[in-house]
Structure formats: C-alpha cells, structure tokens
Amino acid sequence: MLFRKFSLLIYALLILIPLVVVLLTSVKTLQETFRDPLGLPDGGFKFDNYVAIFQEQTMAGYFLNSTIVTLFSVSFTLLLAAMVAFGITRMNNWIGNVLFAVFTLGMMVPAQVIMVPLYSLMLDLGLTNSLLGLILVNISSTLPIAVFILTGFMKTLPKELFEASTIDGAGNWKMFTKVAIPLSLPSISATAIFLFVMHWNDLLYPLLFITDNAYKTLPLALLEFQGQYSTNYPMLFTGVIIASAPMVIAYVFLQRYFVAGITAGAVKG
Amino acid sequence: MRISKSIYLFFLPGLVLYSLFFLYPTISALFYSFTDWDGLSTAFQFVGIDNYTRAFTGDSIFQKTIGNNLKFMLTVVVFQTLVALAFALIVIKNTKTNVFLRALYFFPTILSSVSVAFIWAFIYDPSMGILNQVLELIGLDFLAQNWLGNSNIAIYSLAITQVWFHAGQMLIIFVAGLQAIPEELYEVAKIEGASKWQTFKSVTWPLLAPSATIVVAYTTIQSFKAFDLVFAMTGGGPNNSTEIIATYIYDVAFKSYQFGYASAISIIFMVIIALITYLQFKALRSDRVSY
DSSP states (O other), X not given: OHHHHHHHHHHHHHHXXXXXXHHHHHTSOHHHHHHOTTSOOTTSOOOHHHHHHHHXXXXXXXXXXXXXXXXXXXXXXXXXXXXXXXXXXXHOSHHHHHHHHXXXXXXXXXXXXXXXXXXXXXXXXXXXXXXXXXXXXXXXXXXXXXXXXXXXXXXXXXXXXXXXXXXXXXXXXXXXXXXXXXXXXXXHHHHHHHXXXXXXXXXXXXXXXXOSGGGOOHHHHHHHHHHHHTTOHHHHHHHHHHHHHHHHHHHHHHHHHHHHHHHHHHHHO | OXXXXXXXXXXXXXXXXXXXXIXXXXXXXXXXXXXXXXXXXXXXXXXXXXXXXXXXXXXXXXXXXXXXXXXXXXXXXXXXXXXXXXXXXXXXXXXXXXXXXXXXXXXXXXXXHXXXXXXXXXXXXXXXXXXXXXXXXXXXXXXXXXXXXXTTTHHHHHXXXXXXXXXXXXXXXXXXXXXXXXXXXXXXXXXXXXXXHXXXXXXXXXXXXXXXXXXXXXXXHHHHTTHHHHHHHTTTOSTTTTOOHHHHHHHHHHTSOOHHHHHHHHHHHHHHHHHHHHHHHHHHHHHOOOO
C-alpha cells in the first residue's frame, strides 16, 4: 500500500516539478537561472520576460494566427465530416461503404508521408504563406479521423428518427441540420476537443508552408525562438506559457471532456 | 425508402478538399519516387527503381535512421506500456484522488511538442539541467551526462521524453479497459482463493488484451510519427544519431532538395505504417474476448 502511494507520488512529482520549474523560470532573470536553475528568484517574481517577449516578438500576431487557424480548421473539419458521415449513414449502401473506406484510408497515411508533394502543390496553388492554405490542409488532414468517429456514432442513431422526418417532408439538408446534428452533439463535441488540441499544437504544416512572420502560428514561432534566444530559458518558457495558456485553462475547466475526447481520438485513430 | 439524389451533395466539399490535399499528393508521392526531381526545376527524369535501390543498399544514413526508429520505438513501447498499465492498476477506482491523479498524469498530452521539447531541453541541459542537478544531489554525479549531446544515448533521452509526454493518455485507455471488466469475475477469483498474481494472470490480463493491443499499436505508430519532438529537440543530431524516418524525409527534401528520393523514402515509410496498422487490426480481431 505504502509502495503504491509512493509510486503515485513520484509520478505526480515527475509531472509537476517540470511544470513548476517552467513557471518559476519565466519569472526569473537569465542570471538567476544560470546561478541557481531550480531556486526561487531573489527579490520576488519579475514579469519582465513577459513584457520583453511582447516587445521583441509579434506575440499578439502569432496568437491571433493560431486562433484563426484553429477555429476555422476545427469548425470546418466538423461540418464537412458531419456532412460526409450523414451521407454515408443515409445512403447505407455500397457507394457509402466505398466512400467511407476512401476517407478512412487517410488515417493510415501519416502527414509526413505526403509532405514533399504537398509542399509543391501548395507552392503551385500559391497557398504558402497563407492562413487559408494552412486551414485547407488542416481540414483535409483531420477529415478522415472525424469522418470515422462521426460515422460510427451516426450509425448508432435509430433509423426511425430520419424516416419520421422524411414523412414530415423534410429534405436531406433539413434532416441533417434538425435531426442528425443535434443528436450527434456528444460525438461532435468530443471530436471538437480532440481537433482543438491537435490543430493548436501542430508544427509540421506551418513549418512547411509558412516563412513570413505575419502568418506564423505559435508552435512555429516558439520553435524559432530557440534560434534567437538559444539557452535563454526564461524567455523560452515565457513563450511556452503563453502558447499553452488557452489549452491549459480549457483543460482545467473541461478536464473530463478533454480526457475522454482525446482518448477517443487516439483509440479510434 | 428512396433517398433524394441531393444526398451526393453532402460528400462534395469534403471529397474535393480531401482529393486535392490528400489523395493527389499521396499518388504523386508514388509518381515522384521513380524520378530524380529536385523539387524546383520543371524538368526531371525517370530513374526506375533507383531511388528504392539506393535507400536499401546505398544509403547508410537511411539504414541508421531505421535502426534509430526501432530503438526509439522499442524503448517507448516497453516503458510507456508498462508505466501506463502499472499506474492504471493503482488508480482504477473512481475516487476523488484517483480522478485528480489521472488528470495530472494526462496533462502533458495537451501540450505542444515544441513546449515539451523546451521543457526537456532544460531538464537534460548539461550545465544547468534539472536531471544532472538531481543526480548530483543524491550522490550519483558520476551518472551525469550530456543527455542530448552524447550520440550513444540521445535517442533514449528522446524516448523517455516521449514516454513522459504520452504515458498518461495510454493510462486512461487502460483504466477504461480495466473498468469494463465485470466485478463478479474478481469476486469469483477471491472466493476460489486466487492469489493477486493468479487473478491478474487469469482474469485481468486476458480481458485487458484488447486495450493492450490498442496501446501497443498506437504507441508504435506514434513513435514513428514523433517528427515534431525530434525536430525541436535535436534536429536529428548529433551525427544523425536521433534521425528518424520522418525527420530524414524532411532533411532529404528540404535541405538537400532531392524530392524524388525523399518521395521514395516516404513510400517506404507508408508501407511500414500500413503493415503495422494491418497487424493491429488482425490482432484486435483475434483478441476479442467474450465473457
């Protein structure tokens, strides 16, 4: 029993200590960090790093880019995936099955496999250094998993609900918005959380397609801070905190949903 | 019941995007893998299977990369699965403390790879890093290392970071699997006087097999896709000792502009992933248990 509690504590500390160190380091100066990397800052917390990072970097711009890309990518992935899932569920025949197979095939192919031809395609289409370009690629890369999860869910909905609305004279679109979407909300919101985390944190696509500071998202900007600040960990960690803040805050409040949503994405992906 | 033809419109936007930004690049990767395209010029030549021959026989870095990927994968799969399972068994009951601990262990999953890379760069830092300081504190300073700079151990340092990053998520999958095992089976085992180990061996483990398969398969694929983490922590160095297939594709394509060759490696990469996924599906089928 004691051994179990001890192990739990050790694991908890392995997670907590690095996080506390990140927080503490962000309110220390570089000299203090060199002198005593793990100690408290002398003379209280200083928020100079936070001020400096906003002065030296276009942080607000990166933040805005990440927000725009994430919001559009998540909502359009969900909308398009829900439409496809609805189509497959309603058709319920071999065409639907083939389309389902075509879409879910995408789950097997890692983004890194297509990065080379995708890069030249984006170049040809003039979609590099563009938030729209990032959003379009994001949508198509997460469509497979979203189609997979939402189709799985919609197929469990009782058919009678759809049939009943047909008798009422509802067309496909009305059936989609009035029946399929509302009933699938639990699955849609779980998928939404999974997608939020994924798109907010994505590095590969911005790394491939964005070179202009005006369009960089937080993970890419953060990566490049390493080049500028080298081992200036107070600055790097200030960046880490700002970039992670939205997800961390959301996690604190919606923890249960995060755990369920992300795990469902992992299991089904 | 007849369904109106307008149902096809529901596929249209998704299918257009997916075909353009996914299917088309996938097929062109196959096409370019038989060429010597440099990614910039419009002219290129067909070189048959030369790129593939080169990958398997003439490119020692690629072969090293496969080895690195295997080291990374095996370390992550073994440690991550053991840690996740061991801790899942302890925090299985939904008490307040356990729910809190699960959420804490899960926490790193929501961070970006770049953030995790920075945190662990600080932990591994040879001069002011937490790890070396702790080792010194407990009198094990002879173990202190340049964790990411030593080409013999850097890949394992990265693997440990990956475990820290994702073990919590696997733990949740195990907890879900464990909670699905009917309580009565444990009661029966208890009545029959089974020891703890016997209970684990004959009740828990067989019924946990589907979750274990998911965890192992997911972890395996995840470790092939650990591009972000490796890229941000070591960039494949020192001396290509942490280069994995994904980062190598990036280097070949975007640093030495051999798009044709990079495409061939991409196709090999895709075949490896498809093989693992196929084995995963097969294992899941055969592991299905009935009570």
